[in-house]
Amino acid sequence: MMTAASPRIKAGIVGGTGYTGVELLRLLSQHPNVELTAITSRKEDGMPVADMFPNLRGRVDLRFQTPDSAALDQCDVVFFATPHGVAMSQARELLGHGVRLIDLAADFRLRDTQVFEKWYKMPHSCPDILEESVYGLVEINRERIAGARVIGNPGCYPTTVILGLTPLIEGGKHLVDTTHIIADCKSGTSGAGRKAEVGTLYSEAGDNFKAYGVAGHRHHPEILEQLKHIAGEALGVTFVPHLVPMIRGMFSTIYARILPEALDTDFQALFEQRYAGEAFIDVMPAGSLPETRSVRASNHLRIAVHRPGGGDQLVVLVIQDNLVKGASGQAVQNMNLMFGLPESTGLDHVAVLP
Amino acid sequence: MMTAASPRIKAGIVGGTGYTGVELLRLLSQHPNVELTAITSRKEDGMPVADMFPNLRGRVDLRFQTPDSAALDQCDVVFFATPHGVAMSQARELLGHGVRLIDLAADFRLRDTQVFEKWYKMPHSCPDILEESVYGLVEINRERIAGARVIGNPGCYPTTVILGLTPLIEGGKHLVDTTHIIADCKSGTSGAGRKAEVGTLYSEAGDNFKAYGVAGHRHHPEILEQLKHIAGEALGVTFVPHLVPMIRGMFSTIYARILPEALDTDFQALFEQRYAGEAFIDVMPAGSLPETRSVRASNHLRIAVHRPGGGDQLVVLVIQDNLVKGASGQAVQNMNLMFGLPESTGLDHVAVLP
Amino acid sequence: MMTAASPRIKAGIVGGTGYTGVELLRLLSQHPNVELTAITSRKEDGMPVADMFPNLRGRVDLRFQTPDSAALDQCDVVFFATPHGVAMSQARELLGHGVRLIDLAADFRLRDTQVFEKWYKMPHSCPDILEESVYGLVEINRERIAGARVIGNPGCYPTTVILGLTPLIEGGKHLVDTTHIIADCKSGTSGAGRKAEVGTLYSEAGDNFKAYGVAGHRHHPEILEQLKHIAGEALGVTFVPHLVPMIRGMFSTIYARILPEALDTDFQALFEQRYAGEAFIDVMPAGSLPETRSVRASNHLRIAVHRPGGGDQLVVLVIQDNLVKGASGQAVQNMNLMFGLPESTGLDHVAVLP
Amino acid sequence: MMTAASPRIKAGIVGGTGYTGVELLRLLSQHPNVELTAITSRKEDGMPVADMFPNLRGRVDLRFQTPDSAALDQCDVVFFATPHGVAMSQARELLGHGVRLIDLAADFRLRDTQVFEKWYKMPHSCPDILEESVYGLVEINRERIAGARVIGNPGCYPTTVILGLTPLIEGGKHLVDTTHIIADCKSGTSGAGRKAEVGTLYSEAGDNFKAYGVAGHRHHPEILEQLKHIAGEALGVTFVPHLVPMIRGMFSTIYARILPEALDTDFQALFEQRYAGEAFIDVMPAGSLPETRSVRASNHLRIAVHRPGGGDQLVVLVIQDNLVKGASGQAVQNMNLMFGLPESTGLDHVAVLP
Known part of the structure; x- marks a missing residue:
């Protein structure tokens, strides 16, 4: 189990310009055990993240980088907030560097590659990694998630x-x-x-x-x-x-x-x-x-x-x-489990009402 | 069947300060065969209708009147856009003057008075009128509606x-x-x-x-x-x-x-x-x-x-x-049938999109 | 002045897939003196208009046509609900066929072509037609509009x-x-x-x-x-x-x-x-x-x-x-004036509240 | 300055059933140096706060109490999220018990009691307390706020x-x-x-x-x-x-x-x-x-x-x-200053977008 004195988890986000991306940024930038180290967007390369999402002004100093220039392989964990198909194309290389993966798209959700191919109109490029990946619904698969290298974060x-x-x-x-x-x-x-x-x-x-x-x-x-x-x-x-x-x-x-x-x-x-x-x-x-x-x-x-x-x-x-339990919050919950943190670390926000 | 030369139907509205009331006003004020002659509200007695609902400025010159002062018994038809229980309290008297009634509340919807009393927490005060009334769902009860004196306009x-x-x-x-x-x-x-x-x-x-x-x-x-x-x-x-x-x-x-x-x-x-x-x-x-x-x-x-x-x-x-097919439009559709008008008279508005 | 017995105004719409387009369709399809004869969209050629805008189901039977195939030159009036620059590119030819034009974009709004070019980043292709066109704000330019061949419909x-x-x-x-x-x-x-x-x-x-x-x-x-x-x-x-x-x-x-x-x-x-x-x-x-x-x-x-x-x-x-007085309604108001109709013909809808 | 080891500030809220009340509850329940000890509502006496505001389920266990039964005089600070006039009626007694006050209504905003009486239609009942109170706009009155016993929290x-x-x-x-x-x-x-x-x-x-x-x-x-x-x-x-x-x-x-x-x-x-x-x-x-x-x-x-x-x-x-900088957040910012805490303690939430 991590402690307050432990080094922070180095986290990267691939494809951070969508809603699950900005929600990950909101959650991770307030997470006591995480250091955001890289965020990628081919299209917005060089743009400060807080220019696109002004709620992050003063909180996130990163700029978007291209996937190539971002040192994703130095991360402890990489979140994919990308269209379907991206995570599986980068999974093998990142795993090779010891990086753990949490995919918020569908690449590692469906166990049956034929079903995947039917609905997502693309072949699955790494069935072996899919095989070892875990469906990241904590309340169902808690134990397996704790030991996983690759998580398919559930659909909303x-x-x-x-x-x-x-x-x-x-x-x-x-x-x-x-x-x-x-x-x-x-x-x-x-x-x-x-x-x-x-x-x-x-x-x-x-x-x-x-x-x-x-x-x-x-x-x-x-x-x-x-x-x-x-x-x-x-x-x-x-x-x-x-x-x-x-x-x-x-x-x-x-x-x-x-x-x-x-x-x-x-x-x-x-x-x-x-x-x-x-x-x-x-x-x-x-x-x-x-x-x-x-x-x-x-x-x-x-x-x-x-x-x-x-x-x-x-x-x-x-x-x-x-966007939270249905996507980015659940992804952070998975991360907490994977890194031995209490499950609700950084996720204890009171809901905003009204 | 009425023709363009026929005298207009004199219509009254009891309880015109709610949404079904203002929607009736919108529809009836544009209806070619209707003359709005009275609208009641105990609370807003004397207030110009168009002061409360400024969409009617220049179109409806009526003022709210108390039920007592409004000459409802001179109407050909009276719509009740009131809380449950009001229509049945005034039905007998108006029918006595030859006025036809369309109730947008529930007084004449349920055939079984015991069910009515259970759900609306009040006794039904005129079971005999309920007996002759017709459930105003035109596509189901068209013929009976045409000959009805009292309509229970369906719930939405x-x-x-x-x-x-x-x-x-x-x-x-x-x-x-x-x-x-x-x-x-x-x-x-x-x-x-x-x-x-x-x-x-x-x-x-x-x-x-x-x-x-x-x-x-x-x-x-x-x-x-x-x-x-x-x-x-x-x-x-x-x-x-x-x-x-x-x-x-x-x-x-x-x-x-x-x-x-x-x-x-x-x-x-x-x-x-x-x-x-x-x-x-x-x-x-x-x-x-x-x-x-x-x-x-x-x-x-x-x-x-x-x-x-x-x-x-x-x-x-x-x-x-x-508010239209689910309430006031359906009420006007019923009125058209009851007075021998083509069913869609005054109801041929194209929906507003976006 | 037209009468009920007059032949209907043949109206065409160029670029009918936007909000001013569908609002024109709503207003013109209910206008007693107008016959909608053509509507164009390069992209949606062949598609029934009511498939895109289901509020028009049962009311508008037209299909989108390409500008080339639509018989716009047979129209009495053509509305341009297009991006800036389209109306001026087609104006001369349509005028040659005796068609009157109402542009809901900016081609005929600004009198000064230099100002136009500065703000709209394109040269004005027919300054002579601009010269004779009238800024279609009825309450200011009523008389000139009545005699105009080309109207620049005001911005909202x-x-x-x-x-x-x-x-x-x-x-x-x-x-x-x-x-x-x-x-x-x-x-x-x-x-x-x-x-x-x-x-x-x-x-x-x-x-x-x-x-x-x-x-x-x-x-x-x-x-x-x-x-x-x-x-x-x-x-x-x-x-x-x-x-x-x-x-x-x-x-x-x-x-x-x-x-x-x-x-x-x-x-x-x-x-x-x-x-x-x-x-x-x-x-x-x-x-x-x-x-x-x-x-x-x-x-x-x-x-x-x-x-x-x-x-x-x-x-x-x-x-x-x-979308109405700020665009399509005002355009119809202009049309009414140009064709000698009472100004509020087809425009006397009561506002929808709530 | 308080430290992590300091005893928590005991905070009470008078009138917690409105939007500034529930927002105070959201902020204070997540504040590291605050213990919520009482919340009052005459009307909802006995009701669990989280029944009315289910975003607080699992976070706030308090029940609403009447002002009389709540031990407000045991608090270090009491927030008034009440209609105008309530705070000034209770101020003297609470001050007598050493409680500090932050009024989110207008009782301590206007310095001129005549102006207050004109706009709020009631006499000011404690001009002497008004005299010592401070207008709680931190960026203007930071030093005076730090030493204040009574704060008039600014209007939005x-x-x-x-x-x-x-x-x-x-x-x-x-x-x-x-x-x-x-x-x-x-x-x-x-x-x-x-x-x-x-x-x-x-x-x-x-x-x-x-x-x-x-x-x-x-x-x-x-x-x-x-x-x-x-x-x-x-x-x-x-x-x-x-x-x-x-x-x-x-x-x-x-x-x-x-x-x-x-x-x-x-x-x-x-x-x-x-x-x-x-x-x-x-x-x-x-x-x-x-x-x-x-x-x-x-x-x-x-x-x-x-x-x-x-x-x-x-x-x-x-x-x-x-509701935050315009009301409850600013109130907490004032509290932080009054109790020697870093100004942004408990207020460092990243804005929720989208």
């Missing part, structure tokens, strides 16, 4: 759906009908990234609500693969994501039909016991109605379990900040 | 859920599992009304997403009662409403499991046929992803039918402007 | 600032210090157009407020040129635009110091008299505080005149919908 | 206007025309507080922009009084506040005419020098365009100095988070 939607379903399905439980689960998910616009696109302009996404990806979304196979691993059998999940006119925040409403033999189950207790002791998972009291703003800018994920009318339909409400 | 959520399910269930069809339908609904904040409340302040509802009424919502029994009437049998519907940080707009995502014997059904065709010829129901082409802004300030309701992965889970997406 | 900011200052300066009045006028202006994000840009993403412009163009903005020389023309002398105006997290709406707060000899002026009466009879200019009662939503989706512009503490500082508040 | 608008003008006027400088300064200010809706009011509902304040208080606003006399004190002479300031559809954030655009004899002044240098060494004042590089989101949830205030066209009109742009 999968984080909420998997954590919202795990207590119901893990260990071969037979509590709900796992063939027809519904995950009706809603995300703020920052989930779409900091890309110049018409669809997420203020004038398009503001004062508007829509579904998207109903015919298929890349997070769907990720959800299915992980749930199968946890449940020990394939599940049927209908996943419909929606876009909410807000910046941060994700809300997943999960519906599962309780099996006749499980109608007496105390689901509230089930969830509370599963997540007892988890620093970032808050199973709220029975009857609670979580709001996304209660986790704005924090790494917490809150869950409320409902059973309307006492019937056989279970409704699980899950919220998180898609 | 029920309008989307009922119209989204009708093609699947009416006439004793056996297409989907009607015991476990899910309606995951999302509404803009105007649905909460123009009431001074902390929960819908900009600083509370903005940049935030939440569910509410999971344990029970007044629109749930209304949905169940109407669907039972349409299907000829009781249905099981889990209904979870959510609050979206936008002003107008409602989006309902409806999930129904297709029965094994119905897997060959062409659901797209089913919906298109059911609503063929409907002026305000737009069954969008297969694969469409409707956005609430495409109906902003218009009386249209759009439906898209999805079957993700070609499986047995049907996903029906329904959008409307909660 | 200039519309508010010019109309907010005209009563104070026209005809050589000496009421305020015209050397140091301040126009602190605020615009919704739709003013930035429907362009894929990072700066106007929801996640960037939402929950945020900023100034821009402080060092120089293209609407500044337009304001100065028109005010000089109206006042008969050059004015000094400091113009600072700001971006507001809303879609539609513009609010200009104009400050002018009252000259000592004019302290007894009744400024409220001055504004009321100047705009008496104007269909779209609403001088609100003394003390009024206009809100942009009171003109949402309508062609009205409202003005309130304040003199805080009765001192020598005049504060003029001006609001409009930047 | 005054903080931006005073800090934006101080370098121009202090010490009898003659740089700008101080008779006609203009402060065009814009605030997010949280500035209106967590009060049930129609005007700040999401459906009213959303997608809308308006001015308010043009005829008079309570922050105007506060601005004038402090500026007079700083300049040594009375100034003329026209102050127009506006409401922006965002939650947090304040943007002030200040206009001052440069005097002929001061045209050679390097205003950028003037501001940089005045605020050199200030932890929370960021004078941005020449040409900068600050955005409110760059200080969201942080105690920083950023200033940009512009001189459009190099003329004689100075434009100073000032931003802050109205």
Whole structure:
């Protein structure tokens, strides 16, 4: 375990101009055991990071560098806040220098390379590294993460759906009908990234609500693969994501039909016991109605379990900040584990409300 | 049928200071066959309507009057944009003067007075008038509406859920599992009304997403009662409403499991046929992803039918402007029918986008 | 003057994929004397307009065409909702076919081609047509517009600032210090157009407020040129635009110091008299505080005149919908005049509130 | 100076159910040298604070107490996040127990009790305590604050206007025309507080922009009084506040005419020098365009100095988070000074962007 006297972890960020990048910068620049040593952007080479993200003025003095000029191989850990495909192209070399990797894109999320290739339209370039990599959902894979060299940081939607379903399905439980689960998910616009696109302009996404990806979304196979691993059998999940006119925040409403033999189950207790002791998972009291703003800018994920009318339909409400627990905060949580730090180091911010 | 030369319909509004009231004013002040003759508000007696709602400056010269001083009994039709319980207290007297009534609150929505009393915490004061009243969902009850004296204008959520399910269930069809339908609904904040409340302040509802009424919502029994009437049998519907940080707009995502014997059904065709010829129901082409802004300030309701992965889970997406088709526009549509006007008279506004 | 029996005006739109384009489509498709005959977009050739803008489903059956294939020369009037420079490149040919032109970009706004070239970084390709063109601010140039073949439709900011200052300066009045006028202006994000840009993403412009163009903005020389023309002398105006997290709406707060000899002026009466009879200019009662939503989706512009503490500082508040009176509505108002129609034909929509 | 080993400051909050209250809770619960010991609310007596503000779940275990039952006299410092008039009613008793006071309302802002009584419609009940109290604008009154027993925490608008003008006027400088300064200010809706009011509902304040208080606003006399004190002479300031559809954030655009004899002044240098060494004042590089989101949830205030066209009109742009530097953060900054802590203790959060 690191102590206050330990040397700081040297951290680099590849592709730091997007929202997961700036959120990593916000978190890492306040982390007591981290020294930010390099951040790359081909396009913004030479630009002070704080010119692009003025919230970092006076806190981050780095300039963007090209990947070639940045001494990433001197880092202890490198975060990839890049488009899909970048991390796997640089993984082998960095591992060779003893650098550990946390990829916030999808290169190391899906275990099945065929599924990866189908959804991401590119071959996987390092199946062997994928093989040793760990899916970085701490509350599920804590031990394996602590010893990992490469982490596939989970997608935002999968984080909420998997954590919202795990207590119901893990260990071969037979509590709900796992063939027809519904995950009706809603995300703020920052989930779409900091890309110049018409669809997420203020004038398009503001004062508007829509579904998207109903015919298929890349997070769907990720959800299915992980749930199968946890449940020990394939599940049927209908996943419909929606876009909410807000910046941060994700809300997943999960519906599962309780099996006749499980109608007496105390689901509230089930969830509370599963997540007892988890620093970032808050199973709220029975009857609670979580709001996304209660986790704005924090790494917490809150869950409320409902059973309307006492019937056989279970409704699980899950919220998180898609940029924190759904991306950069979870990445830092993984880093803490990998380097022997207390899991919540640098992640104990109180959510910003209002 | 009325003609351009017909005398105008004299219309009154009781309780015109809320959002359904101002929306009625917007629509009726532009309606070619209507003369607005009275609008009441106990609290704002004497105030020019356009002082409260400056969008009406130069268009509406009326002042608010007390219910007593307003000559409502001289009207041809009176709209109640009031809290629940007001319309039924004035119905008998107005009917006695030959006035027709359209209640935008719940007094004439629920057929079962015991259900009404349970959910609205007041006895129903005129069961006989309720008996003759018609549930004002034009696409379901067109003929009865044309001859009605009293209309219970549907709730906003029920309008989307009922119209989204009708093609699947009416006439004793056996297409989907009607015991476990899910309606995951999302509404803009105007649905909460123009009431001074902390929960819908900009600083509370903005940049935030939440569910509410999971344990029970007044629109749930209304949905169940109407669907039972349409299907000829009781249905099981889990209904979870959510609050979206936008002003107008409602989006309902409806999930129904297709029965094994119905897997060959062409659901797209089913919906298109059911609503063929409907002026305000737009069954969008297969694969469409409707956005609430495409109906902003218009009386249209759009439906898209999805079957993700070609499986047995049907996903029906329904959008409307909660203040128009979900309230005041539907009320005007009812009025048009009741007075023999073409159904879309005064309702042919193109939606405002962006 | 046209009558109901007159043949409809054949209208074309060049570049209909932006916000001024879709707003023209909304207004013209509801205009009783207009037949939309062509709409062009190089990029979207062949696409049904209503696929891009679903608010037009059932109302506009046109498809986008390339400029070459569209029979623009058969139109009575062509609107240019294009980037700067397009209208002037096609003007001569269309005029040759007897088509009248209304340019919503800047090609025919600035009278001085050197100023145009400085701010728009391109030479003016038809100074002779510019010479005969008219600046389409109806309340200033009504008579000349009626006889014009080419209209330069005003910029959104200039519309508010010019109309907010005209009563104070026209005809050589000496009421305020015209050397140091301040126009602190605020615009919704739709003013930035429907362009894929990072700066106007929801996640960037939402929950945020900023100034821009402080060092120089293209609407500044337009304001100065028109005010000089109206006042008969050059004015000094400091113009600072700001971006507001809303879609539609513009609010200009104009400050002018009252000259000592004019302290007894009744400024409220001055504004009321100047705009008496104007269909779209609403001088609100003394003390009024206009809100942009009171003109949402309508062609009205409202003005309130304040003199805080009765001192020598005049504060003029001006609001409009930047896409209507600030762009497409004003263009239709110009068209009405040019074709002898009552000025408010097709523009009498009540603003949408809330 | 306190050290890590010092006992913690015992802090109480009176009236903790509003936005400045919950923001104090967020900041103080993360402050390394503070122990929150009491929080009062008559109305919510007994309710766990984290039930009302779920962002505090797991961080604040206090319950609201009535003012009588809370042991406020055992505190080292008490913050008043109350309506105007409350702090002065309890000040004498608490001071008698050696408690220091920081009032976030107006009781100790205005030095002139007649001005206070005119604007706040109540007599001042303890002019002697007002006499010894200090206006808590650290960058102006640092030394006096360190020794104060009672602090009047500045209003949000005054903080931006005073800090934006101080370098121009202090010490009898003659740089700008101080008779006609203009402060065009814009605030997010949280500035209106967590009060049930129609005007700040999401459906009213959303997608809308308006001015308010043009005829008079309570922050105007506060601005004038402090500026007079700083300049040594009375100034003329026209102050127009506006409401922006965002939650947090304040943007002030200040206009001052440069005097002929001061045209050679390097205003950028003037501001940089005045605020050199200030932890929370960021004078941005020449040409900068600050955005409110760059200080969201942080105690920083950023200033940009512009001189459009190099003329004689100075434009100073000032931003802050109205709930932090404009209220609760500034209050904690005052507390730090009063208790000998480094000024930025517990206030070094990086702003949340996006």
